Amino acid sequence: MIYLRNAAAMWTALFPSARLDERLLRVDRPGTTRVILRQPPTSLTVAEVAGMALQSRVVVEDVFTSPDAEPVFPNSRAVCMPVMNRPPGDPTPPASPVVEVRDPDTLAHAERVMVDGFPFPQLQPWVRAQALPPRVLDLPGWRVWLAYDDGQPAAAAYTYDDGQATGLYWLATLAEFRSRGLGRAVLSAAIAARPDQVFTLVATEAGRPLYEAMGFAVVRMATWHTRPPILTA
Structure with a gap:
């Protein structure tokens, strides 16, 4: 699978x-x-x-x-929770600024967004590098994505490319920035980086409508x- x-x-x-x-x-x-x-x-x-x-x-x-x-x-x-896959294909371009994280300080911003935005009670209060240590930036296949709203870190996720498919993990938006299309922007940027691959994820019920709108379908x-x-x- x-x-x-x-x-x-x-x-x-x-x-x-x-x-x-x-x-x-x-x-x-x-x-x-x-x-x-x-x-x-x-x-x-x-x-x-x-x-x-x-x-x-x-x-x-x-x-x-x-x-x-x-x-x-x-x-x-x-x-x-549903496991969802998306076939290869170009997404709609992201409408908000999204960056690929390349340094430890920006990674800390993205990590906090994921931990607090999801949220993950077992990782509260957020501690820098507890969930995503800086070495992920050097691991083959790992990519971390961060969207901003008016210059503030607002939505984030990470992806893992195993050579055959890309998995999307921990897509989250901070509560004060929701309903602004930022989760969609992060997802679009991630897919645009590997439009040739199948994407796979486990969805929460809150996230499922976005994934369905982006071409994901429940497989199990x-x-x-x-x-x-x-x-x-």
Whole structure:
């Protein structure tokens, strides 16, 4: 699946210590362990996830289990989101200023927009370089995008090109700048940089109308299982 391949490549590029096998990808970060299933979950996989990182939050991306199925992972909360792909093709040119980030200070602006605009509670309060360290600027395939409104950082996202498709991640607009077309501008700039490739993403319900308007279509529903920490330090 296009999204699974791209996400696995993106995470292993960012975290070389990530554990990857034919069943799943595991990425351990401070406070959170991210798991992406690469095959339908088995009893062995469920047991393995249940024993992971007992002092951390565990998030499992699962594109195999039906959203209507009984809960797979114990003690977890499930949220369903669509996986969407867009075929190659030129987008509408961005109507607002969008830059590709090339230096650490601008990266910090983009990172704050993503963390606060999405928002990501587990990354609050925002700490520079906690989510996107400056080394992403030197990683092959990584690109970070930032849109401005009257000179202020307002919307941002990052993309990862695995050589066959480009994944879009963390597209967000700060609350005070929403409904001005800035998310569309960032997405348009990212697509325009690789119009020859398929784009793939996981959409929130808030973002889905924009993606559909930009030519993305749902290919599968993904279930995100979130398990809170079980043990305290």
